[in-house]
Amino acid sequence: MKITEQIKITNKEIAELVSTNPYLNGKCEYLSYIKLNIPKESQILYPDFPKDHPLYEPISNINMRNQQTAFDYVTDNVKNTIVPESIKTIHQIVCAKDRDDGGQFRTQSKWMDINITPPDWRKIPDKFKVLCNELELSSPMKAAFELHYRIIKLQPFDNYNKRVARLVMNWMLLQNGYTPIVLNHKADKKEYIDALDKKATDIDFYNNFFYEKMFRTQGEIVHLLKQYRRK
Numbered sequence: 001m002k003i004t005e006q007i008k009i010t011n012k013e014i015a016e017l018v019s020t021n022p023y024l025n026g027k028c029e030y031l032s033y034i035k036l037n038i039p040k041e042s043q044i045l046y047p048d049f050p051k052d053h054p055l056y057e058p059i060s061n062i063n064m065r066n067q068q069t070a071f072d073y074v075t076d077n078v079k080n081t082i083v084p085e086s087i088k089t090i091h092q093i094v095c096a097k098d099r100d101d102g103g104q105f106r107t108q109s110k111w112m113d114i115n116i117t118p119p120d121w122r123k124i125p126d127k128f129k130v131l132c133n134e135l136e137l138s139s140p141m142k143a144a145f146e147l148h149y150r151i152i153k154l155q156p157f158d159n160y161n162k163r164v165a166r167l168v169m170n171w172m173l174l175q176n177g178y179t180p181i182v183l184n185h186k187a188d189k190k191e192y193i194d195a196l197d198k199k200a201t202d203i204d205f206y207n208n209f210f211y212e213k214m215f216r217t218q219g220e221i222v223h224l225l226k227q228y229r230r231k
Contacts, residue, residue, distance in 0.1 A: 007214055010218040011178060014030070041166065042067065044183065045188065077171075078175055079175070082132055082171055095159075101159075115200055119154065124154065140176035147172060148210075149206070151168060152196060
């Protein structure tokens with residue numbers, strides 16, 4: 001059975017567990033689980049720069065809380081159409097009391113250590129306007145994965161582009177009835193970088209990475225909801 005079919009079957013199982021949970025609001029419980037794990041993603045996926053490296057920047061408690069607040073924004077606005085301005089809003093929330101450039105486009109060149117070359121910063125405003133255009137909406141999961149990649153490829157902001165991209169991806173997944181994806185295992189770091197690195201030449205490799213992580217996250221959610229059912 002294809003993993004996409006397994007995802008759809010597990011999605012139905014989660015929906016049933018949520019609707020028949022006699023004790024708690026099942027959906028709130030699993031969204032709370034995702035919210036708790038969002039900051040862990042940054043800790044796991046953060047580059048291994050030594051402390052004396054010019055790009056080293058420790059992840060602050062404020063930023064971890066901001067990511068959770070941004071996830072609240074996503075769940076509160078899950079029915080709203082995702083537009084470029086809402087992506088800027090997520091960046092503003094992630095940066096609050098941590099950086100003073102929230103929602104502002106970068107004004108310098110950007111280099112990445114993977115197979116992605118961000119455009120010249122002067123082109124960002126025009127490219128950002130069409131970020132959400134022509135997505136493959138007939139396949140919501142692929143559309144969410146593609147939007148995630150577009151944000152990372154554009155690098156519209158000086159920092160936190162990947163964090164924003166993952167939040168926006170999960171917004172689109174929730175919007176289309178799918179569970180969010182959490183990258184909370186140590187092995188995810190290398191696999192995530194590999195998927196981004198190969199996306200331009202092997203889109204199936206890239207999509208399969210996210211399918212696998214969604215299926216794993218679904219399994220964690222099913223386990224959680226079944227635990228609450230036993231209480």
